[in-house]
Amino acid sequence: MIARNQYRISTSAIRRIRAYFLYLAIGLVAVYVGLIAPAIVNPFIDDFLAFIITQAAVPLVQIMLFVFFFFMILFPISDTLRELQTAQIEIFLASPVKPSDVLLGEFLGKMPFYAIAIAVVTGTFTAFLTPLGLDLAQIAIIIAVFVIMFLSAFWIGVVVAAVLGTKLGKIARGKDVGRALAVIIVLPMIGVLYAIIGGGLPEALANPGTSQVVRTALGVLPSSWSAEIFVAFASNPGDIGAVGFQTLTLFGGLLTFFITALWVGTKVANRAYSLDTSKFTSSTAKPDGFFYRTIRFVGGGRSFGSLLSSIFKDYSRRLENLSWIIYAVGVVVLMRVFISDYSSEPVDQLVFLSEMAIPILAAFVVGTVSRGKNILFIFKKSPSGIWKFVKTRLLQGWLVAVPIAAALIAVLTILLPQISLVSLLINMVWGSLRTLALVTVVLGLAIINPIFAEESRERNMGIAINLMVVLFATIGFGIGLRRIGLSFGKLLPNINTFTVILYDHLLLTMVFSLVGILLIYIGVRKLERIE
Amino acid sequence: MKVVIDTDKLSKFYGQGGEVKAIDELDLQVYEGETFGLLGPNGAGKTTTVRLLNCIIKPTNGSAYVNGYDILRNETKVKRATGLLAESPGLYEKLSAYEFLEFMAALYDVQNDIVHERIDGLLKLFGLYDRRDYLLEGYSRGMKQKILIASALIHDPPILFLDEPTSTLDPRAALMVKDLIKTLSDTAGKTIFICSHILPIVEELCDRIGVINQGRLIALGTVDEILALTKTKTLEEAFIAITGGAEEKELLAWR
Numbered sequence: 176m177i178a179r180n181q182y183r184i185s186t187s188a189i190r191r192i193r194a195y196f197l198y199l200a201i202g203l204v205a206v207y208v209g210l211i212a213p214a215i216v217n218p219f220i221d222d223f224l225a226f227i228i229t230q231a232a233v234p235l236v237q238i239m240l241f242v243f244f245f246f247m248i249l250f251p252i253s254d255t256l257r258e259l260q261t262a263q264i265e266i267f268l269a270s271p272v273k274p275s276d277v278l279l280g281e282f283l284g285k286m287p288f289y290a291i292a293i294a295v296v297t298g299t300f301t302a303f304l305t306p307l308g309l310d311l312a313q314i315a316i317i318i319a320v321f322v323i324m325f326l327s328a329f330w331i332g333v334v335v336a337a338v339l340g341t342k343l344g345k346i347a348r349g350k351d352v353g354r355a356l357a358v359i360i361v362l363p364m365i366g367v368l369y370a371i372i373g374g375g376l377p378e379a380l381a382n383p384g385t386s387q388v389v390r391t392a393l394g395v396l397p398s399s400w401s402a403e404i405f406v407a408f409a410s411n412p413g414d415i416g417a418v419g420f421q422t423l424t425l426f427g428g429l430l431t432f433f434i435t436a437l438w439v440g441t442k443v444a445n446r447a448y449s450l451d452t453s454k455f456t457s458s459t460a461k462p463d464g465f466f467y468r469t470i471r472f473v474g475g476g477r478s479f480g481s482l483l484s485s486i487f488k489d490y491s492r493r494l495e496n497l498s499w500i501i502y503a504v505g506v507v508v509l510m511r512v513f514i515s516d517y518s519s520e521p522v523d524q525l526v527f528l529s530e531m532a533i534p535i536l537a538a539f540v541v542g543t544v545s546r547g548k549n550i551l552f553i554f555k556k557s558p559s560g561i562w563k564f565v566k567t568r569l570l571q572g573w574l575v576a577v578p579i580a581a582a583l584i585a586v587l588t589i590l591l592p593q594i595s596l597v598s599l600l601i602n603m604v605w606g607s608l609r610t611l612a613l614v615t616v617v618l619g620l621a622i623i624n625p626i627f628a629e630e631s632r633e634r635n636m637g638i639a640i641n642l643m644v645v646l647f648a649t650i651g652f653g654i655g656l657r658r659i660g661l662s663f664g665k666l667l668p669n670i671n672t673f674t675v676i677l678y679d680h681l682l683l684t685m686v687f688s689l690v691g692i693l694l695i696y697i698g699v700r701k702l703e704r705i706e
Numbered sequence: 707m708k709v710v711i712d713t714d715k716l717s718k719f720y721g722q723g724g725e726v727k728a729i730d731e732l733d734l735q736v737y738e739g740e741t742f743g744l745l746g747p748n749g750a751g752k753t754t755t756v757r758l759l760n761c762i763i764k765p766t767n768g769s770a771y772v773n774g775y776d777i778l779r780n781e782t783k784v785k786r787a788t789g790l791l792a793e794s795p796g797l798y799e800k801l802s803a804y805e806f807l808e809f810m811a812a813l814y815d816v817q818n819d820i821v822h823e824r825i826d827g828l829l830k831l832f833g834l835y836d837r838r839d840y841l842l843e844g845y846s847r848g849m850k851q852k853i854l855i856a857s858a859l860i861h862d863p864p865i866l867f868l869d870e871p872t873s874t875l876d877p878r879a880a881l882m883v884k885d886l887i888k889t890l891s892d893t894a895g896k897t898i899f900i901c902s903h904i905l906p907i908v909e910e911l912c913d914r915i916g917v918i919n920q921g922r923l924i925a926l927g928t929v930d931e932i933l934a935l936t937k938t939k940t941l942e943e944a945f946i947a948i949t950g951g952a953e954e955k956e957l958l959a960w961r
Contacts (some may be wrong), residue, residue: 347794458806458841458843459802459839459840459841460801460805460839460840477818478811478813478815478818479811480812481808481811481812482809482812485798485808488800488805489798489800489801492800492841547796549792549794549795549796550796550797550798551796552762552792552811553796553810554763555793556761556785556792557785557813558782558815560785706757706762
């Protein structure tokens, strides 16, 4: 019953197709595993064959499976922390149901979604193995290994989510802390992913010393046992006996791990579901210090200064907002470290900052309008309220994003070899101007298509949509202008590349500013019509 | 007596072709200094009426004047003349009570030199002065309601709209709000427009009441006039008689 309830909650957004959702999902997964995955991996098969017999094979597969394993632990945790629901725990506690059954029910209710994720990942990995000539027994073992490993991960995630959710649900700021953690916890995994994609990790693992360190460090994890089996079978296709003992040991270990995790989880559940308040604290506000007095001053000191200061306080006291900033800065730094070319010129720095870093920052700072429509109605009730609302949100967005962008730009630019002070200052000024423009654009987009949901999931979706739009716009505009030959390089052929790119980007910044103002104007009209 | 709220065939329709008539040709006059109660079942159109009269939404047809100002042409003046406690009010939970009132004062351009004195006065009046620096997220529902009523009064408007002012309050807080409404009406000369389901409160506080159902005003007058009209003894009976209600037998038919 609990599992069915959980399934209904999970599929409430698609309840119209709920009756045939599972058949649809099975069909799509079958198409992916049978047709799409083999087609995707086909171009890489020769490289894979060469790679699988190298020193780097085991540690790299270990790392890849570790990333998936960890993501699958994080998924239920992040999902739960985003929207803590203590009221539901109360329903369960009031009913004659054992906490372990509640936990198991929730796990089983989400199982269809976990199964889809497991099938996709497993299907992709087995697609690499099929052309190698593995026999059916080997394929079956690989599938079983992956299923057990990932089910363990999801189960651990569900248990940790239940414990964390209950603990955080007891404290006043629990929801806020949960939402903040849900954002932050994925950052280390993104770092590992970027390191694999562009950080030269495979090359580093070719070194026997490095390879051994990684194998030893990750060796204790069940994902690494699966990796050992995977590489052993791939190296000995059709010959299960060659690695029989090793397979038996690792598979047995994996099974034991899964059963132990299940047992521990059900024991922990009895302690996890409790609504006893551990401590009762209420946060208080201190009198305005220098910072908020400055904010008030920036807002003109009078009523608008007060409004700005209030909006700023509400923003900065939410850990979730701060976690988004940390996330944005973290992603930008990780991209710069692992993805982009480190030996680049200042000119590449400009392109990277303009097309990636600043849009990400802008989207995470002003990507949504407000929590709940009722907040908007406070402003709608007051004289010229909508304009006041948008002006304060815009100024608040600028005040948050511009200093962070400037600092980020300064750090990233200083890291370049032989950078001059002039280039550094130019980058900072230009970057700040671009940030002003893009914050305006993103806020305009956010108010044109406002999302007032209290729930993080919907608000995050809004942020993601606005981020995509502004990313494509910045990249698209840049490429578009270059394609039609609109560049200062043509008007002023004697100036250097850095200056040309800088002028081009300043022109684009002006274009974005105008677009942003237009979007804000349209958005205000839209907000005024909302009922 | 001076009419401060005057509606003329005020209508608000929703949906394609306006098939949902939230308010249908509402004709209503509320007098200065009067406490007026608007009663009606859920979905009758009470909140829509309040939102129309506060210029939060625009009418489909008809017109209305609040404190002498046209709700369509003098939006800003209407908003300055009214204070609103909404049924589902927005609240910045990360602000303290003091900071939230300061924010509301800024929204209505209350002069800086009187803001602090007024906020302190309101916090003392509502018994929240000692908790003024606590963030609103830690407040109980009743305490939040008090802050919201205080915020509706922050710019000292002559007309106050209270949409379900006591529905979430404990008896003690409800009594306090009731007394406050009386004081505001009797001594401060405010015009108060109350929407409520709690009939005893409306009965005790309001000089006149209107009953609205499915967007139409179906009864208007003093409590005695309504009782006489419906030939009932209590306002509850009158309300059921006017709006229609299930008999006890029907309610328990499933047993």
